[in-house]
Each structure stands twice: as C-alpha cells, then as structure tokens.
Amino acid sequence: MLLCAGALLPTSLIAGELTQYQASYDILRKGKNHGEAVRELKKLSDNNYELTYHSNIEWMIFSDSREETSKFTYKDGKVTPHHYNMVRTGTGPDKDYKIDFDTQNKVVTSSTSEYPLKCEWTDEFQDAISYQVQVREGLKKGETNFSFPLIDKKGNRRDYNFEVTGTEMISLPIGNVEAIKVKRLYDNDKRQALAWFAPEMDYMLVRMWKGEKGMEQFEVQMNSFTVTQPVAAPAAVADKSDASVEAL
Template sequence: MIKFYRHKVMLTNKWQRLIVAIFILLSAKVSAQTDNETLLLIPFEATYTAYKWDDDVGDVKIRLEPLSTSQYSLTYASEVSKFFLSDERFEHSIFHVADGTIVPETYYYKRTGTGPDKQLELTFINEPEKRIEVVGGDVLPWRGETDNQLYRLDLGHRLAHGETDISYDFINYRGEFKHYGIEVIGKETLSLPVGKIDAIKVKLIRNNNTRQTYAWFAPSLSYTLVRLQQFKDDSEQGDIQLSSYVTL
C-alpha cells in the first residue's frame, strides 16, 4: 500500500520501459504562453493501476497539495512488480506559480528495487544568477527548464485553453536536459478502472522514433492525466490507467 508523506522520503518506480520510461513524459516549460491567463490548480490525489501485457503489475499515486497561497507540492509514487522483478519510485516537486507560470524550486527522485538504486536532488536558484544545483554534483545553467514531472499540470492548463502548439524543456530524473513536443490528437472516450471518461489524447514527440508515448487528460477532472501508454518498436511497454480520483 503506497503512503504519502510531505517529506522527500518515498518510493518511486523504475521498471525500465514501464513506468519510468512512461513517466519521462514529465516536464513543463511552454514555448508559447499568455501572461494574462490564470493558472488554476485544484489539489487532488489520483491513483492508477499499472499494466504490463494486460497484467496488473502495481499502483501509481499522484498528489497535488498547497503549501501556501502560491506554493505547491507534487508527489508521484509507484510500486511495480512482476515475477522476480520489482521497482519502487518516488518523485517530489516543490514549486510556485507566478504570472500563470509553474516555476520549479526543488525536485527529488529516488528509485529502489531490482537493479541499482538511484537518487537525484535538484535546487532551482534564481539569484544572483539562474542555475540548477545538483546536490552532491554539478551546477548547471538554468534557461527556464522545469523538472521531470511538472509537465502534467501545465499541459492540462494549455489543453483547457485550446492550445495545440506546445513544447517542453526540462531536466529529467537522470539530470539530463531534454526537449519534447506535444501533438494533440483529439477526443476519446475511455473505459478505465474508475469508469468511462471523456478525454483529450496527446502524443509525445521526441527524437527517439522507436518509442511512442500517448497521454489522455480528462476535462471533467480539471484536465488531470487519466491514462499514459508507451510503446517501443510497436510493442507495448506499459500502461497506467486511473482507478480513483479525489479533490483535497
């Protein structure tokens, strides 16, 4: 059973090609932004069932909660296992909202399970010069990139305003700079563990053509992510589907 804590000590997932590859889809710096748009964030907790080859292999939880008027906490936790393989992951972002923009402050990532454990901690600093400090590591230039998971919140906001020309620059859970585009495919009605939901389907555009990642966001749930599916060489690597959703 996954439990949430506000501190940076939780689980995360890594099943290569399953939830990490799948959730690498997380970032958030929009190429085109309208300053007078208000970014409305509704605190929530969403639970997902993770599938591999149609088998239930674990759970994922995402939780957004306010820390102050403009500061928020976003956590992602997953536990996945199949046969003798196991993977637990945890991501924690602290961020604030300024002029309709999500601005990262700190990011923490931890992975345990089969194979080597991994951990990353980043601090985004504005003054005296913009930079990203890797705890125990390098100091990197910060040119407006976000962290590995804030994409979900921003993308829902852009979809709600009918935007279709969207792209993201971010630093991923390995500490690497990445750029992805988003293609809005259209509307679909999904049959998920939580029930039938109307959603907007998008595709992640990346340089690696061997992988295809699709995501669905539900207008009725404040454009929250309700499904994420990834393929490699036309073979499904993983699929997470919403099983419960509550506002906080």
C-alpha cells in the same frame, strides 16, 4: 464508491489556484495488473505547491518502487519548478538524486554534481513531473502543441515536445471518460508515449501508455480520484455504474 463526473470537482474554484487532489492508478502490462501509483497535489502556501508521484511495480523477478517530488510556484498560469527529488529502490542499484532550480541566480544544481550544471538558464525550465501540470494548464487554454526544456538526472537538458492528436472516449476502472489524447514527439519512431487528459475532471491525467518499437511497455489507468481541498458544497456520490467521466 466513486464520484460521478459532475461532482468530481468543486463548482467554483478560487481563481488562479490549482485544484488539490489525490489520484490512484493501476499499472498494467498486457492487460494484467503489475502495480499501483498515487499522484497527489498539495498547496504549501501562497502560489507554492508540491506534486508527488509514488509507484510500485512487481513483474516476474523485477521490482521497482519510486517516489518523485516536485515543489514549484504557480502564478498567472505558469509553473516554475524550484526543487525536484527522486528516490528509487528495487531490482538493480538504488537511486536518490535532487535537482534545484535557483531562479534568483539563474543556475541549476544537482546532488550528483559539486558545481552548478553547465546549462544555459531559461525561465521555461521544467522538472520531470512539473511539466505535466503545465500541459494541463495549456490544454485548458486550447493549446495543441507543447515544448518544455527539462534537466534530466545526468544534468543534461532535454527538450520534451508534445502535440494533441484529438479526443476520444476511453474505458477506465473509474468509468467511461471523454479525454484529450496527447502524443509525445521523439526524434525517431522507436519509442511511443501517449497520455489522456479529462476536461470534465479539470484536465486530470487519467491514462498513460508507453511503448517501444510498437510493443507495449506499460499502461497506467486511473482507478480513483478525490479533490482534497475544501469545497463549498458536498459532492454527490454514485456507484461505478453511474460514473462517466492520467505519466509520460
């Protein structure tokens, strides 16, 4: 059973807070399901949140399981990351690394380095998944271009740039969704990344597509979505046929 579009979110949210939720996704390659992913946002305390993204992929002899966690503050529409962790197991070497953003001393530290990273501090820093929350907040304001400085696992600064290319109706396991299409801008045209965010679902990420040299690498499609925070009134329930309605 799936929630219909009009009941996916509480009718009134506390101003200045993020919607807490759990969303599940199918991970596809050439139309075939090769894994699953779960994205969850929780409120920890006033202005403090935790976003997790856990995925499992099996494809031929390749396997990949990873969990990413971002702890951040959200205030006045701005996401400020404080801690990021990624654990990966599967084919090839396992990985486990952490990045901390010390906003008071304005330094970034990594579990792979003994000393603070040699990067010029900016209050605009995002981590590998917190920026997705900031994209959603920008879309709510009608913004069409985004640029975020990120710190990657090697401790290097990388600028992530995006632009809105339009809106379109897409078909997903959860139903038909009218979504805003966002394109990541690379330095060359060898890689492509697209994401779709649904305004009716509080601008949730409902589909993602990545490719290289025009060839699909994988696609992610939402198959379920649940608001986990208390709501004033119970949500209506409808079957899949009535449902209409996300990482880069």
